[in-house]
Amino acid sequence: MSVNYRALGRSSLKVSPLCLGGNVFGWTADEKTSFALLDAWVDAGFNFIDTADVYSRWATGHKGGESENVIGRWLAQGGGRRDKVVIATKVGMDMGEGKDGLAPARIRQAVEESLKRLQTDRIDLYQAHRDDENTPLEATLEAFGELVKQGKVRVLGASNCKAARLAEALAISKKKGLPRYESLQPLYNLYDRAVFEAELQPLCLKEEVGVISFYALAAGFLSGKYRKAEDEGKSARGKNTVGKYLNERGLKILAALDEAAKRTGETPARLAIAWVMSRPGMTSPIVSATSAAQMDEIFKAARLKLDAPL
Numbered sequence: 298m299s300v301n302y303r304a305l306g307r308s309s310l311k312v313s314p315l316c317l318g319g320n321v322f323g324w325t326a327d328e329k330t331s332f333a334l335l336d337a338w339v340d341a342g343f344n345f346i347d348t349a350d351v352y353s354r355w356a357t358g359h360k361g362g363e364s365e366n367v368i369g370r371w372l373a374q375g376g377g378r379r380d381k382v383v384i385a386t387k388v389g390m391d392m393g394e395g396k397d398g399l400a401p402a403r404i405r406q407a408v409e410e411s412l413k414r415l416q417t418d419r420i421d422l423y424q425a426h427r428d429d430e431n432t433p434l435e436a437t438l439e440a441f442g443e444l445v446k447q448g449k450v451r452v453l454g455a456s457n458c459k460a461a462r463l464a465e466a467l468a469i470s471k472k473k474g475l476p477r478y479e480s481l482q483p484l485y486n487l488y489d490r491a492v493f494e495a496e497l498q499p500l501c502l503k504e505e506v507g508v509i510s511f512y513a514l515a516a517g518f519l520s521g522k523y524r525k526a527e528d529e530g531k532s533a534r535g536k537n538t539v540g541k542y543l544n545e546r547g548l549k550i551l552a553a554l555d556e557a558a559k560r561t562g563e564t565p566a567r568l569a570i571a572w573v574m575s576r577p578g579m580t581s582p583i584v585s586a587t588s589a590a591q592m593d594e595i596f597k598a599a600r601l602k603l604d605a606p607l
Contacts, residue, residue, distance in 0.1 A: 300342035306479030306507040308452040312345040318585035319348030323363035326587045331367045349387035361392045362414050369416035386411050389426035399429035401440035424454035442475040454480035460496035485510035507580035518542040519569035570598035
């Protein structure tokens with residue numbers, strides 16, 4: 298399929314209109330499956346892949362870095378893979394042993410560890426995984442700026458950041474002549490709308506900050522797979538996250554998706570992804586897959602053009 302790349306913020310990065318979430322690699326998708334998904338992604342013309350150093354530390358027996366390691370071994374197969382993709386990863390979550398936050402020393406340590414796991418000499422988009430109020434923003438931004446100067450990182454981004462803090466970071470970068478956050482990674486989908494739409498979306502539009510939202514399918518809920526409490530056990534993700542959506546509002550949204558699916562012949566999952574893609578200021582929503590069938594759904598969603606609000 299023909300894929301139209303988009304500029305990420307004001308940066309030189311050109312990314313596909315959907316980003317492949319690497320949180321499942323080495324967790325709910327084993328290495329063989331992950332390689333197949335990554336190959337399918339690139340073969341279809343998509344180039345954007347998102348991960349984080351902490352993926353998947355939450356899983357039993359994992360310590361973090363599993364996803365980056367899988368991507369690194371996939372890249373190491375060669376075949377021009379590295380030049381075909383835009384790799385995004387993150388720093389800032391608790392990795393244990395005091396490895397936490399966005400202090401300059403932690404950032405310098407974390408980037409070397411991520412580069413090693415990814416088996417690459419540069420990270421295309423390096424993101425602050427969460428805000429660190431214990432470290433002055435200026436110190437964090439200066440440390441990130443050094444990485445850009447050294448060529449270890451091309452572009453910077455923020456994740457899970459409130460509007461006031463993002464605005465402050467952008468102002469500091471402008472005043473100090475530092476590389477700025479060119480992207481924001483917020484939670485956003487048909488259910489989780491209020492926080493992003495109230496303040497973050499207007500700020501990103503005004504400042505030309507790219508948006509690469511996560512949980513486009515609300516951890517799978519918007520696919521229609523989970524409709525009652527006992528459905529939560531259908532997957533590892535369901536057990537941890539879907540409960541918050543199983544309420545009157547969530548079920549109303551599912552009913553609206555069901556109606557739209559009946560009208561269009563599409564699936565609820567495709568419609569939910571297409572809706573996020575169509576929102577103002579959205580650059581590349583993040584989607585995850587653990588099977589070829591799910592990947593096919595994503596590709597079909599990328600081709601969808603909504604002609605009316607859901």
